[in-house]
Amino acid sequence: MKVTVVSRSGREVVKGGLELNDSATAADLQQAIHKRTKKFYPSRQRLTLPLPPGLKEKPVVLHYRKALKSYVEENSDSITVVLKDLGPQVSYRTLFFWEYVGPLFLYPVFYFFPVYRYFGYKGERIIHPGQTYALYYWCFHYFKRIMETFFVHRFSHATSPLSNVFRNCAYYWSFGSYIAYYVNHPLYTPVSDLQMKIGFGFGLLCQISNFYCHVLLRNLRSPDGNGGYQIPRGFLFNIVTCANYTTEIYQWLGFNIATQTVAGYVFLVVATSIMTNWALAKHRRLKKLFDGKDGRPKYPRRWVILPPFL
């Protein structure tokens, strides 16, 4: 099969095209392109079918396991694919590790070291029990996240653009420092003992639920890493599509009830809006995929992320 590889502007990316055998898959094509152009390792390539100009539809992305033949007419022996360079990629594990390691180590710096001296606060610091519990809670949270990244999560895509490392680290590391600054401040005003216990207790419960949600999600995917989407079931997933985000949001709420800082609540609002966007996309995707036609199950009626609001 003759394959012509062009860029989105129509320029030929692989001069002279490629010759692959008839049963070749998109993955084979990616390997062949990588052989010709070292820079384009497979995870950096996005291959689509060409779109007629002016059409506003989304292009068809070639699935790596499908045969190239399946994308063209019966009797055709050639195909043209459009290659988009996704830029340098890193594995999701790398991305998540660097995002989470910042908050894990930066927060304790504000607790243990005399940082506030450099902000002009002299003299001894009295550490309230709530601040110590907050340290344990926070570090446990990010330690859990790192463990889940390496041992629990099964990712739908193997990689993410390198630029996301900088963007995401800026987000996590900045907010981590911003919150740590206030919770560990020498002039920190703790909440009542009861409020603190309720906050951390509720938060811990949600963290455990969150872990269970992650385990359930993991078991939806097979270990050979094809990703793919299934209808999540069991535990809170029976009521809400993105129960993992729900428990994560409530977990942060618990932390904020216990520590009461504007910085913490700002973080909660921003994180909630980001997760809500993801949840809406996931819910929509699942509803579209599981439309009840052609033997596919129909996606059940569920809350998206935050019952009773959304």
Next chain:
Amino acid sequence: MAGFLSVLRRLYLSVYNWAVFVGWLQVLVLAVKTLKESGHEQVYSAVERPLQLSQTAAVLETQNHILVSSLVISWSITEIIRYSFFGMKEALGFAPSWLLWLRYSTFLVLYPTGITSEVGLIYIALPYIKNSEKYCIRMPNKWNFSFDYYYAAILALGIYVPGSPHMYGYMLAQRKRALSKSKRE
């Protein structure tokens, strides 16, 4: 019902955009007039009212500075063009090609002058901001929150460093797109 609402929306947007246009026109005329008759020291007090109506302006000790004039003039020319452009589109359904050209060309000069004025004024105001303690919130308090206007202003200055080339580059790309599109029509 839907038709009626969309007409109402267009009417509202037309009136709004033209009103803001008039506000900024006032600011510009007053600013230039005062500049010629009384000098740059008097510009701020002359335009304060209409300026506040068109845009909330921070009360700065630096009201007598020449950069206030350049700021006000840069902003008002930009906004006059922008709001009349929107106003035309809402009211008439299109905007004349010279207005389109102005909208996508004046920024070439006015962005640098406006940004320089903004940055300059913030910089000059820094010692006043630090001493006045205005808008500052200190700890301890129930919500464990603090705000320091002085450091926020320095952060704002920092944002201008990557922000200005980004905005300018974006406008250049927009200009290319808008002016080539109109040429093709």
